[in-house]
Amino acid sequence: MRQSFDDISAQLRARHRRSARLKWASMGALGLAGLFLVLFFADMLVKGLPAFQQAQIQVEVDYSEQASQIPLAAVQEDVRPLVSRGYLRLIPGRMEDNPDLLGTSRMEWVLADGQVDQYLKGHHAKLSNKEMAVVDRLKEDGRAELRFNSTFFSSGDSKMPELAGIASAAMGTVLTLLVTLAVAFPIGVMTAVYLEEFAPDNRFTQLIEININNLAAIPSILFGLLGLAIFINFFGVPRSSPVVGGLTLALMTLPVIIIATRTALRSVPDSIRHAAFGVGCSRWQMVRDHVLPVALPGIMTGSIIGLAQAMGETAPLIIVGMVAFIPDVTNSFTEAATVLPAQIFTWAGEPDRAFIEKTSGGILVLLSILITLNATAVVLRKKFERRW
Amino acid sequence: MQTNQLLAMFSGSLLLLGLIAFFLARGKAARVRASGTSMYAQPDQYGWFTVMSTAGPALVVGAVGSFIMLLVGAEIPPLLLLASCLVIACIGLVLGVAMVRPDFHARQAIERVIRFFLAGAALISIFTTLGILLSIVFEAIRFFQMQSFWDFITGTTWNPGASFLEAAGRAEEGASAAKFGSVPLFAGTFMITFIAMLVAIPIGLLAAIYMAEFAPPKVRTIAKPVLEVLAGIPTVVYGFFAAITVAPIIVAVAGFFGLEASFNNALAPGIVMGIMIIPFISSLSDDVINSVPNSMREGSLALGLTKGEMIRDIVVPAALPGIISASLLAVSRALGETMIVVMAAGMRPNLTFNPLEDMTTVTVRIVAALTGDQEFASAETLSAFALGLMLFVVTLSLNLVSVIMIRRFREKYRVNNL
Numbered sequence: 001m002r003q004s005f006d007d008i009s010a011q012l013r014a015r016h017r018r019s020a021r022l023k024w025a026s027m028g029a030l031g032l033a034g035l036f037l038v039l040f041f042a043d044m045l046v047k048g049l050p051a052f053q054q055a056q057i058q059v060e061v062d063y064s065e066q067a068s069q070i071p072l073a074a075v076q077e078d079v080r081p082l083v084s085r086g087y088l089r090l091i092p093g094r095m096e097d098n099p100d101l102l103g104t105s106r107m108e109w110v111l112a113d114g115q116v117d118q119y120l121k122g123h124h125a126k127l128s129n130k131e132m133a134v135v136d137r138l139k140e141d142g143r144a145e146l147r148f149n150s151t152f153f154s155s156g157d158s159k160m161p162e163l164a165g166i167a168s169a170a171m172g173t174v175l176t177l178l179v180t181l182a183v184a185f186p187i188g189v190m191t192a193v194y195l196e197e198f199a200p201d202n203r204f205t206q207l208i209e210i211n212i213n214n215l216a217a218i219p220s221i222l223f224g225l226l227g228l229a230i231f232i233n234f235f236g237v238p239r240s241s242p243v244v245g246g247l248t249l250a251l252m253t254l255p256v257i258i259i260a261t262r263t264a265l266r267s268v269p270d271s272i273r274h275a276a277f278g279v280g281c282s283r284w285q286m287v288r289d290h291v292l293p294v295a296l297p298g299i300m301t302g303s304i305i306g307l308a309q310a311m312g313e314t315a316p317l318i319i320v321g322m323v324a325f326i327p328d329v330t331n332s333f334t335e336a337a338t339v340l341p342a343q344i345f346t347w348a349g350e351p352d353r354a355f356i357e358k359t360s361g362g363i364l365v366l367l368s369i370l371i372t373l374n375a376t377a378v379v380l381r382k383k384f385e386r387r388w
Numbered sequence: 389m390q391t392n393q394l395l396a397m398f399s400g401s402l403l404l405l406g407l408i409a410f411f412l413a414r415g416k417a418a419r420v421r422a423s424g425t426s427m428y429a430q431p432d433q434y435g436w437f438t439v440m441s442t443a444g445p446a447l448v449v450g451a452v453g454s455f456i457m458l459l460v461g462a463e464i465p466p467l468l469l470l471a472s473c474l475v476i477a478c479i480g481l482v483l484g485v486a487m488v489r490p491d492f493h494a495r496q497a498i499e500r501v502i503r504f505f506l507a508g509a510a511l512i513s514i515f516t517t518l519g520i521l522l523s524i525v526f527e528a529i530r531f532f533q534m535q536s537f538w539d540f541i542t543g544t545t546w547n548p549g550a551s552f553l554e555a556a557g558r559a560e561e562g563a564s565a566a567k568f569g570s571v572p573l574f575a576g577t578f579m580i581t582f583i584a585m586l587v588a589i590p591i592g593l594l595a596a597i598y599m600a601e602f603a604p605p606k607v608r609t610i611a612k613p614v615l616e617v618l619a620g621i622p623t624v625v626y627g628f629f630a631a632i633t634v635a636p637i638i639v640a641v642a643g644f645f646g647l648e649a650s651f652n653n654a655l656a657p658g659i660v661m662g663i664m665i666i667p668f669i670s671s672l673s674d675d676v677i678n679s680v681p682n683s684m685r686e687g688s689l690a691l692g693l694t695k696g697e698m699i700r701d702i703v704v705p706a707a708l709p710g711i712i713s714a715s716l717l718a719v720s721r722a723l724g725e726t727m728i729v730v731m732a733a734g735m736r737p738n739l740t741f742n743p744l745e746d747m748t749t750v751t752v753r754i755v756a757a758l759t760g761d762q763e764f765a766s767a768e769t770l771s772a773f774a775l776g777l778m779l780f781v782v783t784l785s786l787n788l789v790s791v792i793m794i795r796r797f798r799e800k801y802r803v804n805n806l
Binding site: 284 | 621625
């Protein structure tokens with residue numbers, strides 16, 4: 001059948017339109033992913049930024065004999081439900097430390113109750129009308145305001161939202177990651193060096209390689225089952241401790257470090273190896289003095305990325321019991337501890353609305369640490385990247 | 389005596405012996421060399437060799453001894469073990485120093501030891517896999533001794549609640565017997581994975597096509613790391629986002645259309661999981677599309693295809709094995725994802741096709757079984773390992789198929805490029 005010129009050009013236009021549609025659709029897909037990222041961060045910022053502020057009110061604290069017995073008596077009755085009970089509990093201790101306080105009374109800025117905090121931030125709060133009126137009056141007098149929340153960074157977990165902080169979780173994260181790094185980094189680098197520089201190309205080496213790639217794809221929760229069955233039940237490592245958490249994460253991070261190190265070693269040109277052999281180095285001397293120093297930036301980058309991944313991991317740590325309630329900051333490797341993501345998980349399960357804010361605040365802290373780590377890795381790579 | 393003190397004594401004396409060994413051997417080698425005899429290795433290397441011969445056997449004996457004590461429960465007095473280790477170290481020292489002779493290849497001996505160590509490190513990854521497999525398999529066998537395997541595979545009721553009564557030997561008191569039928573769990577898992585793939589595969593693939601075929605280099609250099617940020621966000625954060633922000637939106641939207649949606653609906657974790665997986669699919673597909681040889685593109689354009697037709701009819705079919713492999717990896721990732729579903733999906737085993745209802749997944753039940761206050765030997769706790777075994781088998785086979793497919797793709801195009 002013969003087609004006229006008009007038919008053909010119409011067909012061609014339609015074909016080009018289809019082509020353009022694909023371009024727009026693919027652009028839209030990328031835009032959608034970007035849009036989601038923006039929405040996500042905006043949502044987290046809106047929910048989490050208020051956590052860095054905390055309501056404080058100025059009340060008259062009466063250090064009377066009675067207050068040392070019943071802390072509630074230290075403040076006047078009308079503001080009593082508005083002051084954090086956790087703060088009041090500290091008063092007898094302070095009076096013991098400082099006997100001069102006895103019998104004095106003065107105006108002090110004190111930590112407000114979590115509900116007052118929510119009310120001042122404009123959220124729904126469980127306060128009676130009378131209490132709201134008191135808060136409003138205090139606010140008009142300039143005696144109630146939102147200040148920087150240093151408690152959030154200096155204290156551990158608490159059932160009272162105004163006293164809950166991330167310090168113990170942060171400490172737990174540091175300890176756990178120290179264990180992870182101490183185990184995964186040397187073993188990972190040694191494995192990669194063996195596979196790249198020493199291993200003969202035989203069945204056994206191939207088995208190790210397939211196995212490493214496979215380990216990288218195993219669901220993280222199964223590493224938790226391993227930690228529970230082997231480390232805790234078999235070897236008797238204390239449950240919930242940074243040691244068991246760190247070991248479990250180390251096994252998970254191992255493939256990441258191995259793969260990154262192998263890539264870094266492979267990018268070192270063979271001429272360096274040949275030159276080292278040429279001046280009489282043994283294989284180990286060649287690796288130690290020539291290949292490893294050149295590959296070090298790449299190895300560091302990979303390890304930082306692996307560490308950042310381990311830092312955000314929660315599921316295996318829940319299985320080995322690192323979701324404990326830790327009110328005090330401890331620095332022991334064998335006592336129960338919690339980590340930042342696990343703390344976020346615990347807070348997310350709290351029914352009190354004030355904890356949504358705490359959770360988002362914790363998420364912001366975690367995300368900023370992760371972004372810093374990854375940015376460091378990128379800068380390191382950019383700075384030391386060498387083209388051969 | 390405390391273990392810590394023993395350990396401190398052990399490492400302290402070993403360190404001291406090592407130091408003595410190093411200086412003795414180096415001194416001896418230096419003297420031999422000063423006398424004019426030429427040697428195979430440097431004095432330092434003789435020193436290091438002697439350190440190895442001192443510490444190595446002692447460490448091995450110490451580790452094996454404490455291992456036997458821990459595993460077999462054999463009663464070896466700790467002090468005896470310590471003493472025998474130190475005696476072996478001393479013997480090693482004497483032998484090591486005696487071996488400092490001009491015709492001894494100390495450097496090659498060190499080389500062999502180091503090679504041995506490196507190979508040992510490489511073995512740890514094998515042990516990890518074995519450890520996962522064995523720990524899961526053994527506990528799963530214990531579970532299947534209590535519950536029938538067939539019921540586990542085909543049963544449609546998951547109700548472990550009464551199992552603690554059985555463990556306490558009071559089975560008849562329970563209102564209903566504990567049931568471990570895993571079908572609803574797997575149905576929920578596949579449902580959420582399916583939703584995630586509906587989100588991730590189209591968006592990830594199209595984004596990869598845009599970056600590989602259309603995007604100017606500038607957009608590419610920005611878009612790639614931005615997408616990677618999505619992959620770097622911890623899953624616990626996604627879980628919180630799904631539960632607090634996405635789920636209420638879905639309930640509101642469903643309500644607008646007159647539908648009833650649960651706050652623990654399967655849609656919210658599914659969508660959020662899909663978003664998490666986008667960079668996974670896009671970066672793998674991007675690599676694959678980029679490795680399709682340019683001659684194929686140029687040939688098809690020369691035949692008069694539009695760019696869209698070239699992508700649809702030439703590039704994507706050529707890259708298909710790689711794309712499928714990326715998708716399979718993504719599926720295996722979604723199946724094993726834990727935190728998002730723990731926080732946003734329900735706890736109720738529910739056999740349904742309605743994504744607006746709450747349903748639970750395998751990983752949720754694993755976490756629930758292991759964080760409860762059940763004793764370890766109860767059927768509920770052990771069921772976690774049976775579920776873990778199923779998860780391991782499924783993800784492992786998906787990974788293997790995916791690896792085979794990507795290898796085929798590579799082989800095919802390496803040949804074409806030559």
